[in-house]
Amino acid sequence: MSRKVLLLCLSLFFSFTMAAAVQAQDTLLALTIADTVSVADYDEGYYVAGTRLGKLYVVDELGGYTITDLGRAPVYDVRIEYPYVAVAADSTVIQLQLGSLTPTELWRKTFSNFAAHEEVLSTDVSSDGSYVAYFLSAKHTFSYGDSGEVGILMGGGGGGALIDSVLIDGSPEINWWLDATADMEYIAVTQPYTDGVDYWGYEAGTALYHFDGSDLTFLWWKFQEIDYEVTEVRISENKDYIASATSSGTFMHLLSLAGDSLGSHETPCHEQFACDGDDNLNYVIGATKDCEPYAPRCPATPDCPPHRWFILKTSPTQYTIQLQGTMDDPIDDLDATQDGSYVAFGSNGGDFIVLKHASPFHTLCSGDVGKEIGAIEMGSCGRFLLAGKEFLTLYNGETDTDHDGVPDICDNCPNDSNPDQEDFNPDTPAGAACEDTDHDGIVDAGDGDGDRDGDGIPNYLDYDPTGYFYNELTGELIMGCKLDSVSCSAGPGHVTIVEDGTNGFYQFFTDNTPGTYTLYVTLRPSVQMSWMCPPQPVCLVPGCCPGGVLSLGAGEDDATGFLTSNLCTDNPYYMCFNLSGADPMVINNNFPLHVFPALSWGDTCMNHDL
Numbered sequence: 001m002s003r004k005v006l007l008l009c010l011s012l013f014f015s016f017t018m019a020a021a022v023q024a025q026d027t028l029l030a031l032t033i034a035d036t037v038s039v040a041d042y043d044e045g046y047y048v049a050g051t052r053l054g055k056l057y058v059v060d061e062l063g064g065y066t067i068t069d070l071g072r073a074p075v076y077d078v079r080i081e082y083p084y085v086a087v088a089a090d091s092t093v094i095q096l097q098l099g100s101l102t103p104t105e106l107w108r109k110t111f112s113n114f115a116a117h118e119e120v121l122s123t124d125v126s127s128d129g130s131y132v133a134y135f136l137s138a139k140h141t142f143s144y145g146d147s148g149e150v151g152i153l154m155g156g157g158g159g160g161a162l163i164d165s166v167l168i169d170g171s172p173e174i175n176w177w178l179d180a181t182a183d184m185e186y187i188a189v190t191q192p193y194t195d196g197v198d199y200w201g202y203e204a205g206t207a208l209y210h211f212d213g214s215d216l217t218f219l220w221w222k223f224q225e226i227d228y229e230v231t232e233v234r235i236s237e238n239k240d241y242i243a244s245a246t247s248s249g250t251f252m253h254l255l256s257l258a259g260d261s262l263g264s265h266e267t268p269c270h271e272q273f274a275c276d277g278d279d280n281l282n283y284v285i286g287a288t289k290d291c292e293p294y295a296p297r298c299p300a301t302p303d304c305p306p307h308r309w310f311i312l313k314t315s316p317t318q319y320t321i322q323l324q325g326t327m328d329d330p331i332d333d334l335d336a337t338q339d340g341s342y343v344a345f346g347s348n349g350g351d352f353i354v355l356k357h358a359s360p361f362h363t364l365c366s367g368d369v370g371k372e373i374g375a376i377e378m379g380s381c382g383r384f385l386l387a388g389k390e391f392l393t394l395y396n397g398e399t400d401t402d403h404d405g406v407p408d409i410c411d412n413c414p415n416d417s418n419p420d421q422e423d424f425n426p427d428t429p430a431g432a433a434c435e436d437t438d439h440d441g442i443v444d445a446g447d448g449d450g451d452r453d454g455d456g457i458p459n460y461l462d463y464d465p466t467g468y469f470y471n472e473l474t475g476e477l478i479m480g481c482k483l484d485s486v487s488c489s490a491g492p493g494h495v496t497i498v499e500d501g502t503n504g505f506y507q508f509f510t511d512n513t514p515g516t517y518t519l520y521v522t523l524r525p526s527v528q529m530s531w532m533c534p535p536q537p538v539c540l541v542p543g544c545c546p547g548g549v550l551s552l553g554a555g556e557d558d559a560t561g562f563l564t565s566n567l568c569t570d571n572p573y574y575m576c577f578n579l580s581g582a583d584p585m586v587i588n589n590n591f592p593l594h595v596f597p598a599l600s601w602g603d604t605c606m607n608h609d610l
Helices: none
Strands: 006-009 029-042 046-050 055-060 065-069 074-079 082-088 091-098 103-111 116-125 133-140 146-154 162-169 177-180 184-192 203-211 216-226 230-235 243-246 251-256 261-266 272-276 285-293 307-314 319-328 331-336 342-347 351-357 360-368 373-380 382-394 467-471 482-488 496-501 507-511 516-523 526-528 549-550 578-579 586-587 591-595 606-609
Touching: 006 065, 029 055, 029 074, 029 082, 046 074, 046 373, 046 382, 046 606, 055 074, 055 103, 055 382, 065 103, 074 272, 082 116, 091 116, 091 373, 116 177, 133 177, 146 184, 146 216, 146 307, 162 216, 177 230, 184 230, 184 243, 203 230, 203 243, 261 307, 261 319, 272 307, 285 331, 307 342, 319 351, 342 373, 342 382, 351 373, 482 496, 482 507, 516 526
Parallel strands: 029 373, 074 116, 230 272, 331 373, 467 591, 549 586
Antiparallel strands: 006 360, 029 046, 029 382, 046 055, 055 065, 074 082, 082 091, 091 103, 116 133, 133 146, 146 162, 177 184, 184 203, 203 216, 230 243, 243 251, 243 272, 251 261, 272 285, 285 307, 307 319, 331 342, 342 351, 351 360, 373 382, 467 507, 482 516, 496 507, 516 578, 516 606, 526 591
């Protein structure tokens, strides 16, 4: 039996129990691809994912996407500082610029050495696109061992010209990785130290470089493990902390900018392969990928599975565990948002978990996609990208009541679908597309700023009810009459009366149940329905109209309390509506009344069936 996608949203703290599946609307994009996504990054509303066959997917948060072919070069690393993107693809560094979903290639630089196969394994880009950092690994053909190179290229119009670089001796087993601050002042690197002879015995550590705009300078190297690798490193934007994960050493290390050891976290017998955190590394996340039975302090008979994920709180002296859990399969990727509000982990067996930091962390979503996850990337508002072997999917992790692709916690109109998050009138606090400034049941964007009833008031500020009771001779509003009920031929319970007419106007809404709706009113003493202006002889069948609003008659002049016109021809009205369930809103279905001298009638009311 094939494994199906199961996406679960949970709300209980420390609870990882499976619950009800998320509905289909929580899947914003689902692609089947003939490739494997291996890396991804996110910034300012855009995900960028690279594949093993050299494709670059750019995805926005509503599920729009484009595909760019980089020339079948495997993508090793992708970094985005919107609108700039840096890509490490085989032996090439590429800088692109995003114009919405379509990336424009600014330049590419390819490294070639006849004596070595060179691969750019890691890259980063400054926030202004002026600089691109790279980490180059050279596998030599005619010598025993590898070498590396850390360098800075001129971004943007500089065309990738080399500014400065530093050569590094290395080992054939080292995983090269770098991370730079957004201004490119500091670059942290996973870097071995060797004696230049014994390439199979090396000390693994983290190095820090400084870049002043013209010169790249080595600052320090910190030993962390003997005979093991430092596999990934992160540097905080406030330039306080550096976090690094080691493989067989099974440690997550915390360093200061000066290279001092501040703390560490160990997972005995498990290789820690990756780390991430918020921009300032207030929280650091890590996970394990492989069993390492020969690691220090591992029992003689190790119990390796399940694999572990963890969230650590940093301080100047230590890591403190905030939350941890396990997965049955090796955890291939992890991610944290820039503000640390969401973190995520994905395994090569298809399991994933997304957690939300809401004092404290708790499970937001978890599930199993049934395929190897190569990249999991958090976006804003709980959205996240899952991608890997032959698939790429974008999900909403948070609740989306109106199903417009924008989770409620970030939706300016959580109950009204508006995927573009329009702001009808940005100069006023009540300007979002879902705001109803005049409280007439029509959102401002639907009302618009026109003047459909000619009273000089913009529609979005002009309350327009279903209709008014008015004096047929003067247009003055008549108080004291009442809309008793609106009967639907499809059955009871489908109508809500908001205003009953006692103040001179009435308003009701249906629940879109198709049927014939008949109006019944009670008039006050001394008035009766006009014989000069009879109702239309048929039921109204609302047609298509601009803005989804059908205005039948005149509106009220707020300054006088009169309709802008009392003419029969300007105020056609209906006794009943034939509604299909997808009709425009009907307004100004005005009832004309004949007013008699006050003492010419008794105190009884007249009932009228319209």
